[in-house]
Structure formats: structure tokens, C-alpha cells
Amino acid sequence: MKITKLLLAGAMTATLMSISAFAFDVQGGTVETSSVVNFRAGASTSHDVLDKLSNGDRVCVLDEAENGWYKAAYNGIVGYVSSEYVTLSPVMNIEPGGAQVTTEVLNMRAEPSTSAAILTRLTSGNIAKIIGINNGWLKVTYGSYTGYIHPDYVEVVAYSATPARNASSSDAAAVSSTSSGVRQEIVDYAKTFLGVKYVYGGSSPKGFDCSGFTKYVFSHFNISLQRTSSAQYSTSVTKISKSELQPGDLVFFSSSAGSSSVGHVGIYIGNGNFIHASSPGDVVKIDSMDSTYYSTHYVGSGTVL
Numbered sequence: 526m527k528i529t530k531l532l533l534a535g536a537m538t539a540t541l542m543s544i545s546a547f548a549f550d551v552q553g554g555t556v557e558t559s560s561v562v563n564f565r566a567g568a569s570t571s572h573d574v575l576d577k578l579s580n581g582d583r584v585c586v587l588d589e590a591e592n593g594w595y596k597a598a599y600n601g602i603v604g605y606v607s608s609e610y611v612t613l614s615p616v617m618n619i620e621p622g623g624a625q626v627t628t629e630v631l632n633m634r635a636e637p638s639t640s641a642a643i644l645t646r647l648t649s650g651n652i653a654k655i656i657g658i659n660n661g662w663l664k665v666t667y668g669s670y671t672g673y674i675h676p677d678y679v680e681v682v683a684y685s686a687t688p689a690r691n692a693s694s695s696d697a698a699a700v701s702s703t704s705s706g707v708r709q710e711i712v713d714y715a716k717t718f719l720g721v722k723y724v725y726g727g728s729s730p731k732g733f734d735c736s737g738f739t740k741y742v743f744s745h746f747n748i749s750l751q752r753t754s755s756a757q758y759s760t761s762v763t764k765i766s767k768s769e770l771q772p773g774d775l776v777f778f779s780s781s782a783g784s785s786s787v788g789h790v791g792i793y794i795g796n797g798n799f800i801h802a803s804s805p806g807d808v809v810k811i812d813s814m815d816s817t818y819y820s821t822h823y824v825g826s827g828t829v830l
Contacts, residue, residue, distance in 0.1 A: 550661035551676050553617025554586040554597060558610050561726050564752070568594035568605045575604045576752035577726055577737075585621035585658060585681070586613060598622055600740075601683030601749035615660050622749060623652040623684030624663055624674060631679070633672040637662035644672040654684050654747075683749040707746065708773030708830060712794045715742045721809045723802050728752075733802040733809060735789050739775060742792065748829050754790035762827025767814075771795075774828045776814060782821040793826070 556562055556578045564576040564584075568591050576599060578584070588596035590608040597606050601622030626647045634641040637659040647653060647667060653674065657664035662673040715738075724732025728741055736754040743750050750761045758764075758777045765774065772795045780788035791801030794811065802809050812819060 549587075549589040550615070551658055551663065552586045552661075553614045553619050553658045554584045554595065554606075554611040555614065555617075556580060556582040556584065556606070556610055557612055562606060562610045564597075564599055564602070564604045564606050566604055568592055568596075572605070573756075574753065575602050575756065576600065576740075577728065578606060578610075579728065583617060583619040583621075584611065585619055585655070586611065587676075587681075598681040600744065601681065602751065603681050614658075616658065618657045619655070620684075621655055621681065623682045624655050624665055624676070624679035625652045625682045626650060626678060627680055628678040631674055633665065633667065633670060633674050635672055637664075637673040639675075641673070644670050647674070652682060652684065653679075655681075684747055708771055711742060711746060711773040711792065712800075714745055715792050715794070715800050718742075718809045719800070719811070721802070723805055723807050723809070725805060727802075735791065735802045738802040738809060739790050739792060743829065750829070755787040757790055758787045758825065758827060762829055764825055764827050767823070767826055769828075770826050771828070771830075773830055774826055776826050777824045778819060778822040779824050780822070784822075785824055787824050789822070 558580050562578040563574045564578050565572040566575055584597040584599045584606060586595045586597045593608050594605045595608050595611055598621040626649050629649055631647045632643045633645050633647060635644055653665035653667040655663050655665050659673065663676050665674055718730060721730055722732050723734060725734050727733045728737030736752055736757060740750045740752060750757050754777060757775065762775055770793050772793060774793045776791050776793050776799050777787045778789040779786050791799040793799045797814050798811050799814055800811050814820065814823065
């Protein structure tokens, strides 16, 4: 996933800059809509849709409205949402992703103030989980600590509590065992939604489309995926071969036989089978990748584990 800097001034720069006294304070935002709102890559309807926001979804608003759009973070992705559908709040419990430290040392404080006690110090590259916003500060957890860090010195990234796939430390065996356990948990959790109806644009147990289903399942494990199947394939996963597939990996298909354009996604559950929100008029169900339809529409596979 492309990591976008969480800067509170107007334009994004390649290096961290000083924030002026008039900079916008990071705030929480609650989506208010009767349907869904597109979360886009830029501040206009001509930009790609990164995700779809539903009524009540919460975003971390990073910058003031530009031509009627807020720059915001949602599930580890920085994008833009129309300000028409967002109500701001200076204090909010919200989990928009992780905060990766971009300075050598960053103080985590007990309260959202530079005069508050220092709980611990984070170093460059450390990633804390964002759990809230309080008057321009990010409330985060890191290890056993819960406190506040200033957003001037972090980037918004996807946050995952699961171990990396390619661990190379002396704990590799333990990581592998943990990863296997998480994989089965993902499969078991996905199966609890068998029979839920397919709803275009749906991303909740009231109804799923294919990418809404995968996104919902993985978010339960603090793993952020982009909203569309094509974006999940292009930016959310590490591509792997079909022979490398393990339960909990993602499998991608085209809408037309022989095409390389991704239009559908499911979760591999083992033995050549996958679970997915199938199609309009259908439900969440299990199908075989070796069936005539899916074998001729298969595009590729990817993993986030």
C-alpha cells in the first residue's frame, strides 16, 4: 500500500515541514448519508474510488475542506471525502489505521499536551495503533502504553497486529505458528457469514458485495484492505502464485473469461475452494476454483499474512 504522509498543512510534501500556527487541527469526522459516499484518491469526482463509506462511518480528517472536500484517513488509506457528508468533532474514538513515526524520536504523552508527562518514546519507523483524536492529538496504543502523540511527525499507514509473512528473525517458527492460527481464524470467521445476501455496495452483515465481504472479514483482524477488488489486487496484497495459496489468502477473478482485469475477489479456504459474496441475486457461499467458470476467469492470488 502506498503510504501517504499525514501532514496538517495544505499541500503534501516529500519531507516533513514545519506546521504554521494557522494549520488545521486533526479532527474526527462522522459520515452522514442515506446510502454510501465514495472515498476518493483526489478532491473531485473524477478521481478513483478508494473505498465506500456508509452512514455512521468515522474518518480522521487531516485537512480543511478544499473545494468542498476533506482530506481524511480511513482504514489506513489517505484520500478525500465530500465535506457535505461529514460532521466534524475535535474529540472522537476512531481507528483509522496506524501512525508510523517519521522523526528520530517522538514522545508519547499521558495527555494531549506538550506539558504532560512522557510515557515512552517512539523511534523512527515505529507504528502505533490510532484509537482516537483529542483536540489535535492522536490517541494511540503502542505495546503496553496508551497515550497521545502529535500528528506532525507521523504518517498514516495500514495497521496490522498480525505477524509479517516473511519473518527472518529467530522467532520465525513462532511467527509461522501464529500465522497459521490467524489464517484458520480468518476462514472460520468468514464462514459465519455463509448465506448472507449479495448487495451491491454492501459491506456489512446486512449484505455484502465481493470486496465489501473481504474487507469486512479482514478488518475484524485489524488488516486493512482497499474497497474494490481491483484495488485490493493492485495495492493491498503481496502477489503469490496459485501453488503458494494458503487458507486466508485472497483469490481474484475477472468478469470475462481470459481477461486480466480484476472484477471479483474471494477468500481461499483450502483444498481448491474459496468463500465469496458471489453475485447479484446470490449469497455468500463456497465455490471451487477448479470449476469451469472460475478456472477460466482466474486472474491471480495475493496475501496480506
